[in-house]
Amino acid sequence: xxxxxxxxxxxxxxxxxxxxxxxxxxxxxxxxxxxxxxxxxxxxxxxxxxxxxxxxxxxxxxxxxxxxxxxxxxxxxxxxxxxxxxxxxxxxxxxxxxxxxxxxxxxxxxxxxxxxxxxxxxxxxxxxxxxxxxxxxxxxxxxxxxxxxxxxxxxxxxxxxxxxxxxxxxxxxxxxxxxxxxxxxxxxxxxxxxxxxxxxxxxxxxxxxxxxxxxxxxxxxxxxxxxxxxxxxxxxxxxxxxxxxxxxxxxxxxxxxxxxxxxxxxxxxxxxxxxxxxxxxxxxxxxxxxxxxxxxxxxxxxxxxxxxxxxxxxxxxxxxxxxxxxxxxxxxxxxxxxxxxxxxxxxxxxxxxxxxxxxxxxxxxxxxxxxxxxxxxxxxxxxxxxxxxxxxxxxxxxxxxxxxxxxxxxxxxxxxxxxxxxxxxxxxxxxxxxxxxxxxxxxxxxxxxxxxxxxxxxxxxxxxxxxxxxxxxxxxxxxxxxxxxxxxxxxxxxxxxxxxxxxxxxxxxxxxxxxxxxxxxxxxxxxxxxxxxxxxxxxxxxxxxxxxxxxxxxxxxxxxxxxxxxxxxxxxxxxxxxxxxxxxxxxxxxxxxxxxxxxxxxxxxxxxxxxxxxxxxxxxxxxxxxxxxxxxxxxxxxxxxxxxxxxxxxxx
Numbered sequence: 001x002x003x004x005x006x007x008x009x010x011x012x013x014x015x016x017x018x019x020x021x022x023x024x025x026x027x028x029x030x031x032x033x034x035x036x037x038x039x040x041x042x043x044x045x046x047x048x049x050x051x052x053x054x055x056x057x058x059x060x061x062x063x064x065x066x067x068x069x070x071x072x073x074x075x076x077x078x079x080x081x082x083x084x085x086x087x088x089x090x091x092x093x094x095x096x097x098x099x100x101x102x103x104x105x106x107x108x109x110x111x112x113x114x115x116x117x118x119x120x121x122x123x124x125x126x127x128x129x130x131x132x133x134x135x136x137x138x139x140x141x142x143x144x145x146x147x148x149x150x151x152x153x154x155x156x157x158x159x160x161x162x163x164x165x166x167x168x169x170x171x172x173x174x175x176x177x178x179x180x181x182x183x184x185x186x187x188x189x190x191x192x193x194x195x196x197x198x199x200x201x202x203x204x205x206x207x208x209x210x211x212x213x214x215x216x217x218x219x220x221x222x223x224x225x226x227x228x229x230x231x232x233x234x235x236x237x238x239x240x241x242x243x244x245x246x247x248x249x250x251x252x253x254x255x256x257x258x259x260x261x262x263x264x265x266x267x268x269x270x271x272x273x274x275x276x277x278x279x280x281x282x283x284x285x286x287x288x289x290x291x292x293x294x295x296x297x298x299x300x301x302x303x304x305x306x307x308x309x310x311x312x313x314x315x316x317x318x319x320x321x322x323x324x325x326x327x328x329x330x331x332x333x334x335x336x337x338x339x340x341x342x343x344x345x346x347x348x349x350x351x352x353x354x355x356x357x358x359x360x361x362x363x364x365x366x367x368x369x370x371x372x373x374x375x376x377x378x379x380x381x382x383x384x385x386x387x388x389x390x391x392x393x394x395x396x397x398x399x400x401x402x403x404x405x406x407x408x409x410x411x412x413x414x415x416x417x418x419x420x421x422x423x424x425x426x427x428x429x430x431x432x433x434x435x436x437x438x439x440x441x442x443x444x445x446x447x448x449x450x451x452x453x454x455x456x457x458x459x460x461x462x463x464x465x466x467x468x469x470x471x472x473x474x475x476x477x478x479x480x481x482x483x484x485x486x487x488x489x490x491x492x493x494x495x496x497x498x499x500x501x502x503x504x505x506x507x508x509x510x511x512x513x514x515x516x517x518x519x520x521x522x523x524x525x526x527x528x529x530x531x532x533x534x535x536x537x538x539x540x541x542x543x544x545x546x547x548x549x550x551x552x553x554x555x556x557x558x559x560x561x562x563x564x565x566x567x568x569x570x571x572x573x574x575x576x577x578x579x580x581x582x583x584x585x586x587x588x589x590x591x592x593x594x595x596x597x598x599x600x601x602x603x604x605x606x607x608x609x610x611x612x613x614x615x616x617x618x619x620x621x622x623x624x625x626x627x628x629x630x631x632x633x634x635x636x637x638x639x640x641x642x643x644x645x646x647x648x649x650x651x652x
Contacts, residue, residue: 006340031385045127061134074140075120148247182499226258246268247268248296256306270318271296295437306448319354358372360373394634403446412468413467460484460594465488484588486584490505493506514549529556550564612648616645621641
């Protein structure tokens with residue numbers, strides 16, 4: 001077990017060198033342990049081609065080291081300098097309309113451009129050779145927020161050439177590709193791989209199989225780009241910890257696959273910005289305007305814990321108003337502390353804040369830091385100092401155990417239902433998060449996992465909504481798991497080639513429950529299909545044909561099956577509203593023998609080993625005595641204030 005620590009993101013190149021020592025001492029003084037630097041500094045590290053200047057970075061590293069701080073050193077490849085763009089202007093990605101993503105901000109490169117990848121190899125090699133053995137470098141961060149600003153998909157000539165090679169390697173013959181994609185439809189058949197185009201600028205929608213393979217290819221390009229950097233770093237820093245900072249509600253590449261080349265998964269948590277960008281209605285956004293969605297951050301903690309195989313952290317935690325959302329309110333008093341403890345309760349090794357000092361210039365000058373632009377402490381500074389003191393008293397350690405409840409999140413499924421939503425508001429991410437919210441409201445700690453045999457082992461309950469094309473191997477693992485299983489809607493509704501299964505959906509999952517989906521419908525906003533016991537279907541519902549051994553657990557008012565059951569396997573045939581979800585989950589919990597809690601709307605609970613944390617996301621003080629019993633609180637009060645955190649050690 002390791003102690004949980006605090007960190008901050010710092011940009012020494014933004015400030016006079018005479019200030020660095022004072023900043024480092026202040027950081028250490030409020031209990032920070034880690035500092036991330038360097039991830040946007042290419043123009044200062046190499047002002048012109050081949051003219052390296054690492055001396056300033058070495059002095060910054062030594063200054064932070066002298067103060068007793070450990071360093072996460074970022075590779076600067078998210079911000080190639082102007083001289084490099086001028087050298088190879090075709091390194092820019094092209095958007096879906098064929099326009100170049102130009103110099104003037106960041107992430108202005110195409111993952112498929114080999115010339116740019118070689119330039120990245122060169123700067124990373126030089127950095128790793130120079131700093132790989134430095135004792136203060138505790139970890140390396142590759143690039144920064146892969147795919148941010150919609151930069152995974154590129155429609156450049158480099159991407160076209162690479163995609164053709166990718167297709168040739170996958171399918172071997174053009175006839176096999178034509179069959180897999182169903183190209184006989186609309187006379188889309190190719191005679192060779194050299195005829196394949198990218199799926200943009202088509203007259204109407206592109207072939208979904210083509211789109212899916214282009215998404216898979218694009219994901220693979222990000223993974224390969226990252227792997228080049230990790231291999232270089234490991235050559236020069238053999239024992240280094242390598243991580244990348246992922247984002248919230250971002251699904252454009254497979255984070256599980258990319259994380260196979262990392263030691264730690266990190267992500268950037270901005271609760272208020274994410275809330276403003278979410279699909280929640282205005283009432284929800286007003287209710288949680290200053291504290292954020294009670295379940296959004298928690299979901300990502302669980303997701304990225306799976307990516308990191310238990311080792312994960314928050315690399316950027318919002319400390320105040322941000323600059324990039326439609327509206328940017330200030331956090332409620334106590335919210336920064338709440339977010340920090342929510343992450344630690346989920347097993348984070350480190351929570352790091354973005355950023356140390358607010359920049360008075362350029363694109364992020366309205367993004368608040370722990371210090372004001374003129375270097376005086378801001379609200380976030382004092383919040384972090386308090387958390388540091390409480391962590392020390394709590395002696396918090398990483399103690400996450402495998403949860404009995406697992407919720408599957410699958411990146412291919414996210415791509416599939418974005419490609420073919422069938423209903424304008426069908427969002428795979430929203431559906432999974434909605435079910436996750438129901439699990440959290442029942443007081444459960446949840447593991448979000450990939451659809452693999454190893455991930456589902458030793459579970460009491462496995463939930464797999466809208467799983468695009470489960471493999472035969474995974475289906476067999478589900479059958480052998482002994483767990484209670486909840487499938488649907490849309491689970492198994494396509495093959496890996498994005499075609500309807502020959503025996504109808506749910507395809508291979510029919511070996512678990514003898515049903516067939518004969519028809520589906522998407523429901524416009526406001527439409528409801530009532531279900532007999534309680535609640536209704538919204539957005540989506542399916543019409544089932546069931547075998548003799550399948551029970552009708554719930555039925556819609558028009559006589560169709562809403563929840564089917566065969567032994568320990570359940571199938572939900574639509575998108576439930578909140579009332580129906582509660583009803584379905586009650587049945588599932590009972591079948592799985594999982595005890596739950598009766599929580600009020602704004603209270604959430606999380607277990608970290610023997611310590612149980614309780615969080616109040618509401619605006620009212622709440623009595624949580626019933627959740628504590630006779631235990632002694634290590635943190636907080638029985639009357640839990642807004643944004644309050646309580647913790648106690650469970651005897652069981």
